[in-house]
Structure formats: structure tokens, C-alpha cells
Amino acid sequence: MKHINLKQTLTLLLLFIPLLGFAHDVTSADQELLRNGGLLAYIRVGATHMLTGYDHLLFLAGVIFYLKSFTDILKFITIFTIGHCITLIGATYAGITANEHLVDAVIALSVLYKGFENLSGFETLKIKSPNLLLMVGLFGLIHGFGLSTRLQSFDMGQGQILAKILCFNLGVEVGQVLALIPIVFIITLSRKHKQFPAFYKAVNWYLVIAGIGLFAYQLYGYFYGH
């Protein structure tokens, strides 16, 4: 029975992986949608960006992996949400931006950090790990700045700026909830399996590797990209 559960888990993982598929494909199609689609388009693009932004999803997966109770999940996700709302709305409205590759590089480090922490990296190094809730809030601010930088790269026009930002933010939250449902489901299901420890280690080591890879990729983009 447990063997079947593992298969189910992997099957579900396969089913939901395509959500990662478009991975930051914020394209000219999105620009065209925003140009012609009104405020609803901002909700849609915000949701799409969250659902297809693998760095955000990997970080969230890392956070969820560490937590066991629904209350904890709610608490940490709320902090993450407050964090990214502050910078997404604030930075966009104030017109504060930065090089996208550099911001995405820092976001990649957050993925690396979460995997490292989940693998008890701080304990291994005999370092006191920072307050997790605080770190999730801090990374929420950084992820929000990344979302803001991306939003600001669009031609948003001159009218209803705040409404557009809020709609994009709303879309991000909708996307986050939609992404969290399968993530929580898969992780919860996998916990029941006896090989969960191996799965836990595999996924968190993957987060470390992915974090390093994305970090290097973004730095390469910063120094050599066009």
C-alpha cells in the first residue's frame, strides 16, 4: 500500500510539474494582454507569473517541506505574503527598480538558503540558525521586489497605476494559492511514506543545487546577457 502511495506521489508530481513549465515566460504576449485587457489582465498576468515562476515556487516548496502543521503553513505563508506585498506594491508605486538578473540572483539564493536550512545545514556547521519566520518575511520582501521589477518592465500606461499594481498583486496571491494546493498536497502525501526521509533529502538537496544553478545562471545573464 505504501508502495502505491509513493507511486501516487510521483504521479501527482508529474502532473503538476508542467505548472513550472513556463518558468518566468513573461512575454510579449503578456505585454499585449496588459495593453488590451484592462485590470483583469493584470490579475491574470500576476497569477501566471507566480504559477510559472519556478524560483518562487521552489522557495515556497522549501518552506512547506519544513512545516508539519496547517497552522504553521498558514503562519509562514502569511508572513511571506505580507513581505512580498510590501515590496511589490511599494517599489512599483515608487518606481524603485533594479537589474532583474541581480534581483533574481538573490531570489535564487533564497532557494539555496531554504534547502540548506531544511537539511540542517546550520546545525552541521554549528551555527545558530536565524529565526525562520523572520527569514521567510525577509525573503518575502525580496521576492516581492523581484515581482515588482518584472511588473515595472511592462508598459503600464499612465492611468490607474495603483489599481493595476493591486490587481497584479491580487493575481500573484491567486497564483500562489493555486500553486500551494498541489505543493502542500504532494508533500503531505509523501510524509506518510516510509521513504519520505530519502524524498525529503532529495528534494532539499535539489533546492540547494537549483539555487546554486539559478544563481550562477542569473549572474551569467547579468555579466554576459543582452
Added chain:
Amino acid sequence: MKLNTREITKKFKDHYFKPICLLLAIILFSSHDLYIKVGYYFLMPNQQSTLSLYNGTFENSENIITRDRMLDASLIAHGQRIAIQADQWKDQDSTITQLSFLTGSAGTYVAGVSTKARNIELTADDFNSYLEHDGVLDMLEQRTNNNLLDQDAVESYQKHVKAIFQVGVTKTDDWSTILGYPIEFIPLANPYEKFSGDQLEVELLLDGEPLPNQLVYADYVKNPYAHSHNDLAQNDNGQQHTHNSESEGGHSHTSGQQLRTNDEGIVSINLPEDGIYYLRTIYMVSVTDSDTLTHQSKWATLTFEVTHTHDASAQTNNTSTHTHDDHDHEDGIPTWIFILGSFLIIGVLFLFFRKND
């Protein structure tokens, strides 16, 4: 205290009335250029997009183009010319005429619109002012040399405009298609195989023949998707033509490069930075065999976008012009590589830890 009304009147005339009159003259008699602008010049196959007819300046459209004025409206791709029907156009806020369309397979696309001739009557001063502000300098010089500056004008004008845009990565030869308009720009190379820092040669055809010694103006808008050259800003300007060479930070009808076609009717356009480039010319002649007309003009514009690099072959180009335009975001780790790589890594790690545990 005695009020000196004469002095006040003179001051009013000098300080307010004359400038207002001059401004009004510019407002009323500055011409409307016509451009085709694409919502986005880099599109994906099967992507919805918009063609906009900007009747005013490149930045601001002030009037729609009524369908009865259109002699031809065409989209060219993969060697096929598709006519755009009159009912496919929509008007937005009475200022911009737009066409929504779906791109097909990858290639370099051309859009063209040709309008019927219309007549306009202008007093001598207004006509001279329009020639100056719109850069029809040869005709102005001709009037000056022949002592004709005091003659009113009745001008017949017609506009023939094109845009070239890129769908997907594959380049096709449609950019070189001659649409057969009375006057039109034909690039001599695909603009989407040129990059900032390059030059692009463009031939100007008048009735199918190269037009030598003709003034051509070329300018560009930098980082076009990042800020406020948008419909809302344009609509805020209302119906009045407020454009003049002083009021818009150098974006006049004649801003940018002032060029002249050579003996083969060719101009070489500098492409110094990333941006949307727009070329314009007004070919005007005096009419001597008409009871009603004194002048006839044929207008042509062409728009296209230039970036610094699209592929590895262009990496030697100037990278200091880097802008984070949207199409940058379309680059990235290919999705299938990311997914496959992720699965492989998680799978291998899982097997490793299961064995070790």
C-alpha cells in the same frame, strides 16, 4: 493714477497675442504624419497583436483614418499578401484606428496602408509655416527663390505607410516586398538582421522608380515599452494637434537624422541604439496643369524595431545599449530542460539517499 492703456495693449500684444497666434498657427497647420505601429515588434507565432494607425506624430495619434480613405491595407508574410478588410479595423477613442490580428508562423512580416489623396487649402503664410515645420525644405526653397512665398496653396496629399515586424525567430524575405504604393520605403536588408550600432540602407521608390535627392527624416524611440508613450497619454491630449518642434523635447516632425537619398534613391540610416525607428518623407511638386491644385505631395513612413542582439552572431555589437525590454524575458532556461533536469536530479538523489538510508 493714470492708466496707460496704449502701453498695456502693446505689452499684451507683444507678450501674449503674438505668441498665441504663432502657437495657433503651428497647431492648426502642422501636418498629421501617418505611421503604422505594432503593439509589439517582436511577436510569437500565433500571438494576438494590434496594428495601430497613428495619425499625428509617431508618439501621439489625434485622428482616426476613415475606411473610405484606405486604398489598400495589407499584411504580408511568407510571400502572401492578405488584404485587411475595412470592417476589421476598429477605432479607439476617436483617435487611433486599430486592427487586432493573430500572427501565423514565424517570419518577418510587413503591414502596409495606402490612403486616397485629399486636398487642403492654405494661406501663403500657413503653407510656408507647414513646409518649414514638416521639413519640406526643397519646396520652401523653391518658393523662396521664385518669390512665391506670398502665394496661397491648394495641396493634394496622400499617405503610404508601412511597418516591418518580426514573428518568432525565423527570418523571411517579406521585408523586401514592394507593395506598389505611389511612394514607399524598401529596406535593402532585413531590419531584424541589423542591430544597434549598425546601418540600414533603405531605398525610396516613387511610382516604382528610385527617387534621388529626396529629404528623408529618421528618428527612434528608445526603450519603447518601459514608459509612457501610451494610449492614455495620447488621449489626454484630446483632439487638438499640440505638436510642434519646441513643445515635445525634440520629437518634432523633423527630429533625428536628416538625410537625402543618393542617385540610386538610397539613404543609409544610422541605428545607434535599441528602439523603434521611424522614417518619414514628403515628396512635393508644384502643379501647373490644374485649375484647382497648386501642389501635390506623396508621404511615406516606415517603422521597425532594432535591438542589440538576437543571436550569437551579433554579440560583437555594442552592449552598452542594454535595455530590459520584454523580449528579454522570453529568453531563459528552456522549460523542457528545466523540468527534465529537475526530475533527473531529484530522481538520482532519491535513489542515492534511499540506498544509503
